[in-house]
Amino acid sequence: xxxxxxxxxxxxxxxGLQIGGRYFFTDRFGINLxxxxxxxTSGGKIGITYKL
Numbered sequence: 001x002x003x004x005x006x007x008x009x010x011x012x013x014x015x016g017l018q019i020g021g022r023y024f025f026t027d028r029f030g031i032n033l034x035x036x037x038x039x040x041t042s043g044g045k046i047g048i049t050y051k052l
Contacts, residue, residue: 022049 020034028051035044 020045024049027051 016036018034018036020032022030022032024030030049032047032049033044034046
């Protein structure tokens with residue numbers, strides 16, 4: 001779990017929370033998913049992971 005803090009000047013502070021995971025089909029190839037919420041992050045991401 002990752003907590004994001006973004007500082008945008010003296011008065012603005014945005015917080016968001018992200019959670020995600022990675023699943024490997026083989027020793028080198030997998031997918032990753034990430035979901036977020038709050039006032040800074042929203043939506044989700046999906047990607048491919050490859051270990052060299």
